[in-house]
Amino acid sequence: MARRLVVIGGDAGGMAAATQARRRDDDLEIVALERGNWTSYSACGIPYVVGGAVADLDQLVVRTPDEFRQRSRIDVRMHHEAMAIDLVAGKVEVRDHVHERTIRLPFDDLVLGTGARPLRPDLPGIDLPFVHGVQTLDDAADLLAHADKIRCREVVIVGSGYIGLEMAEAFVARGARVTLVEGANQVMRSLDRDMAGLVQAALERFGVDVRLDSPAKAFEDGTVVTEEGQFAADLVVLGLGVVPNSELAADAGIELGVRNSIRVDRRQQTSAAGVWAAGDSCESYHLVSRRPVHIALGTVTNRQARVAGINIGGGYATFPGVVGTAVTKICNTEVGRTGLSEQEADEAGLATVSAKIDSTTRAGYFPGNKPITVKLVAERVTGRLLGAQIVGEEGAAKRIDIAAVAITAGMTVHELIDVDLSYAPPFSPVWDPVATAARQAARAVDEAR
Amino acid sequence: MARRLVVIGGDAGGMAAATQARRRDDDLEIVALERGNWTSYSACGIPYVVGGAVADLDQLVVRTPDEFRQRSRIDVRMHHEAMAIDLVAGKVEVRDHVHERTIRLPFDDLVLGTGARPLRPDLPGIDLPFVHGVQTLDDAADLLAHADKIRCREVVIVGSGYIGLEMAEAFVARGARVTLVEGANQVMRSLDRDMAGLVQAALERFGVDVRLDSPAKAFEDGTVVTEEGQFAADLVVLGLGVVPNSELAADAGIELGVRNSIRVDRRQQTSAAGVWAAGDSCESYHLVSRRPVHIALGTVTNRQARVAGINIGGGYATFPGVVGTAVTKICNTEVGRTGLSEQEADEAGLATVSAKIDSTTRAGYFPGNKPITVKLVAERVTGRLLGAQIVGEEGAAKRIDIAAVAITAGMTVHELIDVDLSYAPPFSPVWDPVATAARQAARAVDEAR
Numbered sequence: 091m092a093r094r095l096v097v098i099g100g101d102a103g104g105m106a107a108a109t110q111a112r113r114r115d116d117d118l119e120i121v122a123l124e125r126g127n128w129t130s131y132s133a134c135g136i137p138y139v140v141g142g143a144v145a146d147l148d149q150l151v152v153r154t155p156d157e158f159r160q161r162s163r164i165d166v167r168m169h170h171e172a173m174a175i176d177l178v179a180g181k182v183e184v185r186d187h188v189h190e191r192t193i194r195l196p197f198d199d200l201v202l203g204t205g206a207r208p209l210r211p212d213l214p215g216i217d218l219p220f221v222h223g224v225q226t227l228d229d230a231a232d233l234l235a236h237a238d239k240i241r242c243r244e245v246v247i248v249g250s251g252y253i254g255l256e257m258a259e260a261f262v263a264r265g266a267r268v269t270l271v272e273g274a275n276q277v278m279r280s281l282d283r284d285m286a287g288l289v290q291a292a293l294e295r296f297g298v299d300v301r302l303d304s305p306a307k308a309f310e311d312g313t314v315v316t317e318e319g320q321f322a323a324d325l326v327v328l329g330l331g332v333v334p335n336s337e338l339a340a341d342a343g344i345e346l347g348v349r350n351s352i353r354v355d356r357r358q359q360t361s362a363a364g365v366w367a368a369g370d371s372c373e374s375y376h377l378v379s380r381r382p383v384h385i386a387l388g389t390v391t392n393r394q395a396r397v398a399g400i401n402i403g404g405g406y407a408t409f410p411g412v413v414g415t416a417v418t419k420i421c422n423t424e425v426g427r428t429g430l431s432e433q434e435a436d437e438a439g440l441a442t443v444s445a446k447i448d449s450t451t452r453a454g455y456f457p458g459n460k461p462i463t464v465k466l467v468a469e470r471v472t473g474r475l476l477g478a479q480i481v482g483e484e485g486a487a488k489r490i491d492i493a494a495v496a497i498t499a500g501m502t503v504h505e506l507i508d509v510d511l512s513y514a515p516p517f518s519p520v521w522d523p524v525a526t527a528a529r530q531a532a533r534a535v536d537e538a539r
Numbered sequence: 540m541a542r543r544l545v546v547i548g549g550d551a552g553g554m555a556a557a558t559q560a561r562r563r564d565d566d567l568e569i570v571a572l573e574r575g576n577w578t579s580y581s582a583c584g585i586p587y588v589v590g591g592a593v594a595d596l597d598q599l600v601v602r603t604p605d606e607f608r609q610r611s612r613i614d615v616r617m618h619h620e621a622m623a624i625d626l627v628a629g630k631v632e633v634r635d636h637v638h639e640r641t642i643r644l645p646f647d648d649l650v651l652g653t654g655a656r657p658l659r660p661d662l663p664g665i666d667l668p669f670v671h672g673v674q675t676l677d678d679a680a681d682l683l684a685h686a687d688k689i690r691c692r693e694v695v696i697v698g699s700g701y702i703g704l705e706m707a708e709a710f711v712a713r714g715a716r717v718t719l720v721e722g723a724n725q726v727m728r729s730l731d732r733d734m735a736g737l738v739q740a741a742l743e744r745f746g747v748d749v750r751l752d753s754p755a756k757a758f759e760d761g762t763v764v765t766e767e768g769q770f771a772a773d774l775v776v777l778g779l780g781v782v783p784n785s786e787l788a789a790d791a792g793i794e795l796g797v798r799n800s801i802r803v804d805r806r807q808q809t810s811a812a813g814v815w816a817a818g819d820s821c822e823s824y825h826l827v828s829r830r831p832v833h834i835a836l837g838t839v840t841n842r843q844a845r846v847a848g849i850n851i852g853g854g855y856a857t858f859p860g861v862v863g864t865a866v867t868k869i870c871n872t873e874v875g876r877t878g879l880s881e882q883e884a885d886e887a888g889l890a891t892v893s894a895k896i897d898s899t900t901r902a903g904y905f906p907g908n909k910p911i912t913v914k915l916v917a918e919r920v921t922g923r924l925l926g927a928q929i930v931g932e933e934g935a936a937k938r939i940d941i942a943a944v945a946i947t948a949g950m951t952v953h954e955l956i957d958v959d960l961s962y963a964p965p966f967s968p969v970w971d972p973v974a975t976a977a978r979q980a981a982r983a984v985d986e987a988r
């Protein structure tokens with residue numbers, strides 16, 4: 091009998107692993123279970139559908155169930171929800187919501203692609219229907235239906251992570267009055283506070299009412315209550331981060347790691363042999379802090395899923411880890427970050443120096459040049475590049491990849507100065523802003539020695 | 540008496556070294572000699588002045604002589620031409636074209652920032668006034684005056700390096716009928732032929748008449764003669780590459796290197812102690828081919844000049860070398876390259892595999908996404924990334940920096956797959972095109988093993 095791979099979750103974590111396994115093993119029987127209405131989609135695109143830049147949610151689908159069936163011979167079962175995993179018997183208990191029945195599905199290999207869900211702190215009224223999280227396309231469909239129905243004029247965003255800020259912009263674009271309430275003393279805590287200030291200014295220029303030091307305390311219909319006052323809201327979006335959907339794994343006795351994400355080895359195998367995990371439900375390893383982290387991003391998901399799929403398909407692959415790269419465009423402002431912020435480095439016990447420079451995205455005389463601010467964080471004494479943050483306008487943020495590669499390679503800021511980066515007037519000043527920042531960071535390292 | 544640094548050449552190679560030396564040594568006396576009318580300018584911007592995107596040549600000046608005098612206390616002497624160097628006496632013979640006199644200027648340190656000039660092959664009529672090279676702002680001023688005067692309708696570009704192609708576009712933008720005659724069987728020989736074909740197609744879509752296998756044989760007033768026929772020309776631009784201005788150095792007995800560029804050590808010192816060189820006049824070391832090369836680019840110039848200046852100022856710095864990164868935007872098409880092309884790798888004795896992929900600059904569903912083609916060249920067996928080439932539309936080419944850093948770090952294409960590159964729908968597909976190309980290149984390496 092053919093080996094059977096069962097995949098729990100029809101989005102990238104599970105399905106990219108499945109297609110990769112199929113490439114290597116033609117005989118594998120593959121069954122994929124998805125409890126919702128969509129497979130393999132770009133959740134990162136949801137804010138652009140809400141804001142109107144992308145026409146509808148179907149645009150975000152990378153592969154439909156039928157495409158998986160036809161191209162990869164994957165038996166995709168929609169509206170099928172995994173309820174329990176029996177590791178001893180090697181079976182998944184599945185609730186088939188179509189036929190309203192429960193089956194027990196045997197597996198040889200199992201991929202947990204269960205994803206994550208928006209964090210919903212235990213606050214009064216958090217489960218009221220006007221409070222939306224945005225993670226899956228089903229979430230997004232609910233949100234859009236609600237927004238269309240009530241023709242919302244007042245929106246409150248709670249929290250200022252990537253999704254929160256992107257949704258703030260999206261609702262301004264829809265014509266709503268948007269208030270952002272953030273419990274910390276800065277937006278976007280993945281940035282240092284000085285860089286976050288530039289993002290906040292961009293939000294405010296765009297018309298978002300930003301309230302710092304204002305943690306949400308309660309939700310009443312039509313109102314968000316904070317310590318600093320109440321804010322009228324036809325609709326609330328939660329942007330407080332995500333928590334891994336790891337309960338199914340935990341209940342089966344599979345080991346969890348940081349922030350209750352599913353612990354995996356370098357081949358993406360969980361503590362149970364033959365059970366693999368990839369994506370937002372599982373742990374990563376941070377190459378700079380050398381600590382396990384939970385980072386829920388599509389890039390990491392796809393890379394982990396590829397590794398899991400190669401291993402399931404009989405190959406050998408390991409996932410080296412992440413450096414925490416992320417990029418977004420908010421209110422005409424581009425934001426990129428990678429590695430450790432000053433605060434994260436401090437938490438990891440690393441002593442740092444930093445440098446921050448202002449430059450332009452193109453040659454200063456070239457039409458369309460835009461401002462860019464680059465901050466680099468380097469380790470004291472060694473000068474090793476630990477992190478980078480970029481805030482700027484069009485053409486700024488994708489430069490973060492220069493730092494991402496340099497950090498991965500263990501370069502010092504002194505080495506980064508002389509990397510042969512590309513230059514022509516439509517693309518950069520003769521010293522790319524990242525190299526200019528490296529020069530200043532190298533001086534800071536030298537002075538601190 | 541103060542030590543005296545004499546700088547020959549008022550553009551970046553000399554002047555960036557001088558300002559760097561000044562930062563470290565307040566007491567240094569610095570004299571800079573420039574035979575032309577401008578100091579420290581962006582020659583790379585000349586095509587954009589010709590094409591009209593930048594208003595005038597003065598926009599390209601980074602620092603004027605007065606700014607150097609005031610900010611860096613550099614005694615800049617315009618219209619002063621170095622005629623000979625006496626290494627034994629430690630003096631430069633200088634022709635002062637303002638006062639029509641010759642002086643002998645003693646130096647303790649000397650920087651050769653003499654630059655390069657357009658290659659003018661020994662062909663009949665090459666010195667006719669309608670045949671222009673474009674290297675200095677003085678060249679550009681001559682060209683612009685000529686173009687304005689004759690209201691040129693027919694322009695022939697000879698050669699298809701960066702400058703040639705950029706000037707072709709610029710003259711189309713001015714309304715001229717432009718023919719490009721190229722001796723080889725492809726444009727832009729820094730690319731492999733398959734990628735060059737994409738550039739040629741872009742030129743042709745833009746209206747440039749491209750003639751391959753058509754080396755220029757002679758110039759007669761109003762005509763460029765090739766083996767394949769004659770082309771009418773009100774004005775001709777040479778784009779055949781450059782030759783280093785190294786005669787002054789050679790006549791003084793200073794050692795030359797590859798293609799008659801000035802040989803330098805890792806500190807940018809020539810074979811003569813206390814005589815330094817930086818920029819288009821001197822040699823670089825190619826980190827991939829491990830051979831000396833002559834690469835005339837502003838980025839390299841500025842990095843070499845910084846190193847020379849630190850050493851002159853009493854510090855210690857070395858220039859590690861180049862990986863041959865270059866980028867340009869031609870006829871709405873962006874072109875980037877770094878490392879070795881397949882042909883260059885072959886010439887360096889390296890066996891390769893390659894991969895080429897088509898993708899988009901943004902998520903496929905995101906408005907404004909543009910096509911991008913990425914080609915990677917990897918060493919057989921080891922999988923080490925040797926080179927990358929990118930041709931695409933807006934947002935494509937600056938990604939070449941990802942490969943430039945990876946090559947500098949000695950990464951394999953397998954390692955490049957898992958680098959944590961940035962992703963958000965406005966910036967990239969979830970697999971950045973460079974990572975997608977790395978996946979395909981890794982498969983090619985594995986298959987060839």
